[in-house]
Amino acid sequence: MNAKIFIDGEAGTTGLQIRTRLEGRKDIELINLTDINRKNIDQRRQKLNDCDIAILCLPDDAAREALKLIVNTDTRVIDASTAHRISDGWVYGMPELDSKQVKRIAVAKRVSNPGCYAIASVGLLRPLVAEGLLPDDWPVTINAISGYSGGGKSLIAEFEKATVPNHSEVPFFVYGLDLDHKHVPEIAVWSGLRVRPLFVPSVGRFLQGMIVQVPLHLAAFPGNPSAAQIHTILSDYYAGKRFVKVASMDATLELNRLQPEVLNGTNELRLHVVANECLGQANLIAVLDNLGKGASGQVVQNLNIMLGLREGTGLEEKFNMPAIVSGSA
Numbered sequence: 001m002n003a004k005i006f007i008d009g010e011a012g013t014t015g016l017q018i019r020t021r022l023e024g025r026k027d028i029e030l031i032n033l034t035d036i037n038r039k040n041i042d043q044r045r046q047k048l049n050d051c052d053i054a055i056l057c058l059p060d061d062a063a064r065e066a067l068k069l070i071v072n073t074d075t076r077v078i079d080a081s082t083a084h085r086i087s088d089g090w091v092y093g094m095p096e097l098d099s100k101q102v103k104r105i106a107v108a109k110r111v112s113n114p115g116c117y118a119i120a121s122v123g124l125l126r127p128l129v130a131e132g133l134l135p136d137d138w139p140v141t142i143n144a145i146s147g148y149s150g151g152g153k154s155l156i157a158e159f160e161k162a163t164v165p166n167h168s169e170v171p172f173f174v175y176g177l178d179l180d181h182k183h184v185p186e187i188a189v190w191s192g193l194r195v196r197p198l199f200v201p202s203v204g205r206f207l208q209g210m211i212v213q214v215p216l217h218l219a220a221f222p223g224n225p226s227a228a229q230i231h232t233i234l235s236d237y238y239a240g241k242r243f244v245k246v247a248s249m250d251a252t253l254e255l256n257r258l259q260p261e262v263l264n265g266t267n268e269l270r271l272h273v274v275a276n277e278c279l280g281q282a283n284l285i286a287v288l289d290n291l292g293k294g295a296s297g298q299v300v301q302n303l304n305i306m307l308g309l310r311e312g313t314g315l316e317e318k319f320n321m322p323a324i325v326s327g328s329a
Contacts, residue, residue, distance in 0.1 A: 002029045003307050006051035008044060008058060008066050013152050014080050015057035017296035021314055028307070045069040053306060055299060056080060077110050078302055080295065084112040085186040092190055093302040094119055095311070096244045096269075097126065105305045113302060115183040116294025117144050117201060118190070120212035120286035123244060123269050125191035127237035133225050134216075140197040141215060142187070145172075145260060147208040150290045159205060174202045209260035210290040219280025227275030227282045234271055242312055243293060243301065246271045264289045265318040267297035292319065 005028050009015045022030055031051055037043040048054050049072040056063045056079045063081040070077070084090045091108035095101050105111055114122070121142050128134035148159045159170070176199065184199050191197075218225055231249050238244040245268060252272045263270060266289055275282040288294055297315055304313045 002027060003052040004029045004031050004050065005053050005055065005303070006031050006047045007055045008048060009056065009062070011038065012057050013149060013156070013291070014295045014299070015055075017291055017319075018055060018057065018080075018299050021296060021300050021319060022303075025314060027309060027313070028303075041069070048072075049075060051075060053078060053303060055303070076108070076306060078113055078299055078306070079111070080113045080299055082115060082182045082186070084110065085114065085118070086189045087112070093298060094122065094190070095301065095305060096123070096238060096241050097190065098130070102305055102311075105302055106308065108306065111302050111306065113295070113299050114190075115186055116146065116150060116210055116288070116290040117142075117181070117199070117212060118183040118186045119294060119298065120144070120210065120269060120288055121183075121187045121197070121199075121214070122190045124212070124214050124234075124271060124284045124286050125187075125193065127233050128230065129192035130237075131233050133221070133223075133230065133233060135222065136192055136194045138193070138221075139195055140191075140193060142197055142199045142212060143202075143215070144200070144210065144212040145202045145204050146210045146290050147206045147260065148203050149208045150210070150294075151203065155203070156207075171205045172202060174200065176201045204260070206261055208289055208291045209262070209264050210286075210288050210294060211258060211260045212286040212288075214284040216282045216284065217280060218275070218282050224280070227273050227277060230282060230284070231273040234273065238271075243267050243315070244269045244271070246273075249273055258285060258287060260287065263287055263292070265292065265320060267293050267301060267312075267315040269293045 007015050007019055010019045031047055033043055048070050053076045056066050058081055060081045060083040063079050063083045090110045090112045091104045093111045093113045129136055148155050181199050181201055188196055235246045238246055247270055252274055269288045272285040300314055304311050
């Protein structure tokens with residue numbers, strides 16, 4: 001019998017993508033609520049307790065409330081919100097985190113799906129901390145830009161509705177100016193950092209895609225490591241991983257620019273190392289689809305692992321994002 005999957009919040013940006021990715025699969029059974037019932041708490045409670053795996057695509061507080069509705073001890077949960085990413089009793093849903101993480105996810109009752117900025121930052125930083133090249137008390141700075149789909153339907157509406165004054169032509173903006181973005185605790189914990197990183201996020205005028213950068217003054221590091229050493233650590237750490245790839249330094253050198261949209265529709269996280277050895281400087285760069293490996297694609301990858309299916313099931317082909325109807329949250 002196929003596992004029953006319920007997406008609580010399937011009308012939102014992430015939920016809609018997950019539903020579309022799972023529709024038509026013969027190895028699972030999607031159970032749904034009608035539009036008229038999706039905010040009916042009794043109907044939601046029933047679906048949450050009738051399913052084998054509940055996927056929560058809700059704001060943080062709503063995700064916590066949904067969890068309280070689940071009394072069936074057999075119901076497993078993947079939470080796509082920020083609510084439980086560093087909580088006790090939850091497994092962090094990044095299979096590439098270390099050599100044992102896939103097994104942890106496979107048997108977990110509660111899996112917290114990583115944030116888009118976070119999975120890229122952790123992907124760059126954790127191997128370097130784990131190998132001792134990057135001290136865990138190092139003052140790390142992270143710069144990032146995301147497509148506007150990362151802000152959900154309200155931000156999508158701001159960029160795409162020509163009737164919204166002064167927004168439709170905005171090319172770029174920096175936000176999180178209080179330096180307290182909700183992904184930072186998750187980045188620190190799962191990267192292995194003891195010192196809170198300085199994180200500067202921004203949004204560009206493109207729908208989806210993401211670049212995350214970690215600049216490093218290598219000359220200031222203990223042992224004065226080379227960019228080649230960093231590249232080797234990253235390459236070895238992710239060797240054989242289906243969805244995290246480290247570009248060769250030669251291939252990166254051939255590029256004259258990196259664009260945030262190159263991996264749209266995929267579940268890949270691609271890492272680059274660029275450097276100026278004469279200046280003792282390097283820049284670590286991660287590229288991904290913020291709605292793929294940064295959200296819905298990662299949920300599907302975790303779901304596959306939890307169900308004992310092939311990890312890449314439903315993720316091999318390029319995914320075309322369904323239209324998002326603004327205001328239908």
